[in-house]
Amino acid sequence: MSDERPVRKAVIPVAGLGTRFLPATKAIPKEMLPVVDKPAIQYVVEESVKAGLSDVLMVTGRNKGALEDHFDRSWELEQALEAKGDEFRLERVRDAAVLADVHYVRQGDPKGLGHAVLCAAQHVGDEPFAVLLGDDLIDARDTLLETMLGVRAEHGGSVIALLEVPPDQAHLYGCAAIDERADEGADVVRVTGLVEKPAPEDAPSNLALIGRYVIDPAVFEVLRHTAPGRGGEIQLTDALQELAAMAPEDGGGVRGVIFRGRRYDTGDRLSYLQAVVQLAEGHPEFGKDFSSWLRSRP
Numbered sequence: 001m002s003d004e005r006p007v008r009k010a011v012i013p014v015a016g017l018g019t020r021f022l023p024a025t026k027a028i029p030k031e032m033l034p035v036v037d038k039p040a041i042q043y044v045v046e047e048s049v050k051a052g053l054s055d056v057l058m059v060t061g062r063n064k065g066a067l068e069d070h071f072d073r074s075w076e077l078e079q080a081l082e083a084k085g086d087e088f089r090l091e092r093v094r095d096a097a098v099l100a101d102v103h104y105v106r107q108g109d110p111k112g113l114g115h116a117v118l119c120a121a122q123h124v125g126d127e128p129f130a131v132l133l134g135d136d137l138i139d140a141r142d143t144l145l146e147t148m149l150g151v152r153a154e155h156g157g158s159v160i161a162l163l164e165v166p167p168d169q170a171h172l173y174g175c176a177a178i179d180e181r182a183d184e185g186a187d188v189v190r191v192t193g194l195v196e197k198p199a200p201e202d203a204p205s206n207l208a209l210i211g212r213y214v215i216d217p218a219v220f221e222v223l224r225h226t227a228p229g230r231g232g233e234i235q236l237t238d239a240l241q242e243l244a245a246m247a248p249e250d251g252g253g254v255r256g257v258i259f260r261g262r263r264y265d266t267g268d269r270l271s272y273l274q275a276v277v278q279l280a281e282g283h284p285e286f287g288k289d290f291s292s293w294l295r296s297r298p
Contacts, residue, residue: 007149007214008055009123010048010130013116014041015061015107020268021185031134032066033272038281039070042096043137049100051145052131056100057123059107059116070101102215117215118223126217127150131236133211135267137275142261144212145249151188152214158243160191161212173202173208174237184255186194191244191254195229196237205254209237210263218251219243273275 018030025033031041048056058067074093081090107119117131130145138144149158162176177193184190195204213236222239227237247250264275281291 004153005128007128007130007152008053009127010053010056010132011059011120011124012041012044012048012056012068012132013059013107013113014064014132014134015059015110015116017061017110025065029064029066030065032070033266035137035264035272035276036283037264040137041067041134042070042099043140044132044134045071045100045102046140047138047145048130050140051130051143053145054100055103057103057120058101059119060104061107061110068104070165071096073097087250100152104187110233112228112231112235114223114226114234114236114239117236117239117254118220118234121220124217124220125288127215128216131211131213131215135265136211137264137266137279138212138259139262139264142259144257144259144261145214148212148214148257151255151257155184155253155255156216156248157251158216158219158253158254159214160240160254161210162189162207162256162258163210163263165208165250167203167206168200170203170206170208171197173197173210175205176207176209177204178207178256187258187260189256189258191240191256193244194237194254196235196243207258210259212259213240215240216243216251218246239296 005177014031016030018025021033032039035043045056051185072245077093081093103123105119105123123194144161148161151159165173174194174196175198176191178189179192192206195202219239222242223234225232226239229238232287243252244254264278265271266275281287
């Protein structure tokens with residue numbers, strides 16, 4: 001069943017405390033930590049815009065003012081760069097301010113990802129929308145979000161991004177159960193159930209959820225009556241589990257896109273450092289020199 005309603009808006013939850021990066025995140029949001037020469041959050045917004053979603057809602061919390069400042073004009077800085085004739089850096093500073101139409105809403109209570117998505121209900125309204133999590137950076141050369149939007153346009157319902165992981169790592173993620181009999185096309189599967197961070201023996205597959213979703217607005221009503229789950233939080237995974245069992249005419253049905261491209265995990269310190277190195281090696285200005293230095297260092 002196709003659904004002709006276009007996806008126009010993206011929701012980016014950014015209310016987390018970033019405790020794994022303390023003390024670096026004591027005074028700045030974790031989303032503002034630099035990945036080479038841009039804050040991590042800018043990569044996520046750029047991905048959204050590249051897929052055609054320039055209406056972006058950030059679900060924030062306390063001490064996230066730096067995010068708003070980054071995507072706003074900085075007149076004093078711009079004037080200083082202009083006076084120096086530094087057109088290159090001036091253009092980069094201005095890019096962040098005009099990149100997207102960015103809105104903000106406060107989550108208030110830290111009740112989990114499902115609750116953060118529910119905070120977007122008024123802004124999103126009765127439209128399908130995308131959710132992008134900032135801990136997962138998708139390489140700009142890949143088209144994961146665009147592919148997911150295409151699957152939503154063809155089938156309706158909701159679409160989640162899945163990654164094949166070693167079975168002994170499945171407990172670190174939400175995992176998907178799939179209907180292996182359904183022929184959905186290359187790297188597209190029909191999802192029958194979801195389990196948030198299952199014990200290894202309970203994992204329904206090695207297909208792990210990563211932080212990209214295209215969701216039917218029916219999720220909002222589901223989230224309103226979703227009880228707290230794992231960790232005492234309202235889990236988006238639990239709401240998607242319910243959507244998977246609902247009829248298509250009610251906004252139900254969940255499909256997964258198996259992602260085989262380049263993903264950079266900035267969710268913990270080691271993975272963050274690996275992401276910095278990987279993206280630095282591909283940097284158009286100094287990537288070759290950096291790679292050469294890596295290979296030559298003792």
